[in-house]
Amino acid sequence: MTDFETTNPPRRDDLVQRIELMEAMIAEGRRATTRFGWIFVMWGLLYYAAIAWEVYLPAPAFAWPACMVLGFVIIRAWRWRLKRSGAGDEGIRSRSISAVWGAMGCAIFLYIGAAAFSHHIMNPAVNAAVLFFLGLAHAISALILRWPAQGAAAAVWWIGGIAIFLAPVDATIYIFLVATFFGMVLFGLYAMMLERQRAASLVQHHA
Amino acid sequence: MTKHDPESSTSRDELLQRLELMEAMIAEGRGFTTHNAWIFVLWGLVDLAGWSWQNFVHTQFAGTWAWPICLIAGTVLTFAGKALQKKPQGVPNSVACGRVMAVWGMMGLAMAIYVASAMITHFAWQYSYVAALLMMIGMAHAISAVILHWRVQGVVAAIWWVGGAAILFLNSRRATNDIMLLEMCFGMIAFGLYAMTIEHRRGRHWANKSA
Numbered sequence: 001m002t003d004f005e006t007t008n009p010p011r012r013d014d015l016v017q018r019i020e021l022m023e024a025m026i027a028e029g030r031r032a033t034t035r036f037g038w039i040f041v042m043w044g045l046l047y048y049a050a051i052a053w054e055v056y057l058p059a060p061a062f063a064w065p066a067c068m069v070l071g072f073v074i075i076r077a078w079r080w081r082l083k084r085s086g087a088g089d090e091g092i093r094s095r096s097i098s099a100v101w102g103a104m105g106c107a108i109f110l111y112i113g114a115a116a117f118s119h120h121i122m123n124p125a126v127n128a129a130v131l132f133f134l135g136l137a138h139a140i141s142a143l144i145l146r147w148p149a150q151g152a153a154a155a156v157w158w159i160g161g162i163a164i165f166l167a168p169v170d171a172t173i174y175i176f177l178v179a180t181f182f183g184m185v186l187f188g189l190y191a192m193m194l195e196r197q198r199a200a201s202l203v204q205h206h207a
Numbered sequence: 208m209t210k211h212d213p214e215s216s217t218s219r220d221e222l223l224q225r226l227e228l229m230e231a232m233i234a235e236g237r238g239f240t241t242h243n244a245w246i247f248v249l250w251g252l253v254d255l256a257g258w259s260w261q262n263f264v265h266t267q268f269a270g271t272w273a274w275p276i277c278l279i280a281g282t283v284l285t286f287a288g289k290a291l292q293k294k295p296q297g298v299p300n301s302v303a304c305g306r307v308m309a310v311w312g313m314m315g316l317a318m319a320i321y322v323a324s325a326m327i328t329h330f331a332w333q334y335s336y337v338a339a340l341l342m343m344i345g346m347a348h349a350i351s352a353v354i355l356h357w358r359v360q361g362v363v364a365a366i367w368w369v370g371g372a373a374i375l376f377l378n379s380r381r382a383t384n385d386i387m388l389l390e391m392c393f394g395m396i397a398f399g400l401y402a403m404t405i406e407h408r409r410g411r412h413w414a415n416k417s418a
Contacts, residue, residue: 021224021225021228095353095354096306096350096354098353099349099350099353099354100310100350102349102353103346103349103350103353103364104346106346106349106368107342107343107345107346107349107368110342110368110371110372111338111339111342111371111372111375113372114338114371114372114375114376115335115338115375117375117376118375118376118378120333120334120335120338120375120378123330123333123335123336124328124330124333125325125330125333125335125336125339126335126339128321128324128325128330128339129321129335129336129339129342129343132317132320132321132339132343133342133343133346135317136313136314136317136343136346139313139316139317140309140310140313140314140350143305143309143312143313144305144306144309154313158317158320161320161321161324162320162324165324165325165327165328165330166324166328
């Protein structure tokens with residue numbers, strides 16, 4: 001690690017170079033998010049699947065654990081494949097974004113797990129907290145990547161969290177469905193569309 | 208960027224430069240955290256004040272206003288302290304610190320909205336509400352720990368998360384109070400003092416160097 005204690009004051013050229021690199025890294029981070037846009041869509045659909053199972057299918061107690069485990073398995077398998085092919089993640093921005101989503105995943109997993117086992121899961125504070133965790137991850141990522149669209153996704157989740165506190169308990173599920181649609185599925189589709197456009201422009205560039 | 212990216216034309220020198228920049232950024236980010244470590248201590252003391260006021264002064268005013276007053280006082284003191292604080296020595300250009308700032312800034316914003324919503328709607332008494340606050344702080348520490356490659360902060364994140372889970376499992380007012388007290392002492396004040404010690408050493412090193 002570079003020791004910041006021994007770093008000399010930077011020259012103008014160094015600063016310009018650093019800014020250029022920073023901009024390149026922001027672009028990389030954003031590209032990484034758009035490339036993984038399908039993950040947002042997948043989680044959104046898994047939330048819907050879990051809710052549908054809970055309402056319409058037998059053994060509703062297994063709906064959320066089963067869907068969450070399935071989501072984690074898909075992501076682990078995809079990451080394993082990515083690692084094997086050598087196309088791993090790159091750039092400090094990408095690593096920062098991974099840190100944000102990884103920490104959010106751990107926090108939600110621990111919190112929901114503890115709340116479920118201790119029979120607190122139906123509390124409005126728990127449901128609102130989950131939406132706030134998701135919004136927090138989007139907000140940090142948006143600020144790191146300077147991406148207003150993701151900032152809007154964060155706002156959707158936080159507004160949903162506030163609404164859970166204000167609305168009757170019966171409305172919680174509808175708030176969650178709407179927040180999932182706008183903050184997860186729609187944002188994921190938007191990110192996928194950006195990735196598709198980028199790929200198309202690359203093809204044209206090489207043609 | 209890796210060689211697998213079709214649009215990549217990154218040379219070895221550029222990669223080395225990037226690596227150096229990343230390392231410098233991590234060091235800067237840590238320097239930024241230690242420079243602002245007083246904020247952890249301040250919030251630990253603010254939380255302790257709010258906790259003591261609510262638990263030892265048994266009046267209706269204390270029950271209703273202890274936390275709002277302490278939280279607002281903490282916010283005002285944080286902004287005042289930041290305004291009076293000198294720029295850190297030896298940290299040349301804190302572009303990288305933006306990431307750490309983003310984490311703590313957004314955590315503060317999320318927490319402020321969550322706390323305000325819960326208080327206004329009278330849900331702030333639920334154990335799950337207190338547990339969520341601890342989880343949120345733990346999440347910010349965990350993200351910062353991974354970004355800065357800082358194990359000590361990772362341990363602090365674990366302390367907050369374990370505390371949050373424990374509140375839900377123990378499910379009692381007394382346990383919640385005890386856990387909060389422990390979290391403020393270890394997760395907030397002790398970590399803040401540790402980071403301040405590092406900052407103090409760094410400051411002395413710079414003073415010796417410039418002498």
